[in-house]
Amino acid sequence: MNHNTPKISIVTVVYNGAQTIEATINSIINQTYKNIEYIIVDGDSNDGTQDIIKSYESEISKWISEPDKGIYDAMNKGIDLSTGDYIWFMNSGDEIADLTVLEEIISANPGSDIYYGDTVMIDSDGTEIGNRRLAPPEHLTWKSFKKGMLVSHQSFIAKINIIESYNLSYRFSADFEWCLLAIKRAKHITNTHRTLSKFLDGGITKQNIIPGLKERFRIMSKYYGLIPTCYNHIFIGIKFFYFYTKNKRF
Template identity: 70%
Template sequence: MKNFSPKISIITVVFNGRQTLETTIKSIINQSYPNIEYIIIDGKSTDNTVEIIKKYESQISAWISEPDKGIYDAMNKGIDLSTGDYLWYINSGDEIANYDTLERIFASNTDADIYYGDTVMIDSLGQEIGNRRLTPPENLTWKSFKRGMLVSHQSFIVKKKLINHYNLTYKFSADFEWCLTALKKTDNIFNTHLILSKFLDGGITKQNIAAGLKERFKIMAKHFGLIPTLYNHIFISIKFFSFVARHKRF
């Protein structure tokens, strides 16, 4: 298969992203990969976010600025605007890992339903903190998520035909179920063995860690059963506290 270059819809959700949005935009518009549709969904910011968007408007495929019901409602708006073969969420503050990341992914000429990779955590200055606490498995399936969200939402590229809207019942963990539901629909899943994204530490989920974990537990119990979820949380907890003890972060 030659010249495999599917259309990738990259969606950025932002609200009052004055300090973070421009870096995100640059990481996307400077990709060496040619077939990108870039969409920005702004939640009616009250700072100069819209001015930043307008600065790069000629390199943005579509954008809106209007009130929403939260981050997942904004993500759903991105889905509705997208026309690409694949969707990839790189939200304000996050970055694509390297300028040639997409080019390297599709150089494989592998027509997968889902591509995944690793994630590096960064601080507010863009400095690398270290890899994400959870490590992607060599062979990802939906059952992998019984051990937690082993692949970051920002390092998960999925064919649009596999996805649904985010479930707005969940305020902090709808991305967990969204990825899990897509994984359940296919076994054509490709491990890029690349770091795909840089994730800004301290986002909405981390700011609401207890509520997010409760939601995630409900989702896991729904898909894997209550007893297996309780059992797996023994190991999830051990790994969590071991990581915190070693790295002084989570």
């Protein structure tokens, strides 16, 4: 691996995303950093998504379209197709924060196992709503997630050799465990101190907030213990209520 210009595999998972996929594609193919392998995994869309993908085919390294067993199955297909040194998931509707993100973070801290940063929420028109409810910690360790998923999956770039497949026994929160395990394996983690992604509000996680939180509780109990997880949820709940009261969103 060339530490100065490692290959970054960026994977976009989409199903019937004709209204959102183009903004995602443009945020990736127009990056000033050029050693990008761009992969799109489409779940056999029937709303015109495939036509949009085809219109950008010359800018896309690989793309497939076939039925899947859910978002994490599709993301596992993306992992299998990736040949880069790093992997970054930027799913339909989400965008890289600006066009110089990759060039700047890689050149500033070459060779890190993980790069992480903040996330801005956007609505369906691409208008910024505000920062994500949970802010990234100054120093990220696997124990940081005791307080919740402090780093958004869209603002988490990991070396391919420290990640594994998503656990398909979780339907809504497999990304929590996936990031946690990558952090446990990482030796050098870089806080980029910048916003890395724009996250489309109202996605699958928010649409399934209760089952997603139940899965996340199970994962936290598995890695941190039941009693500490129950204790930490007191403070998680207080912060959640305060944020919702102040911002009328979560």
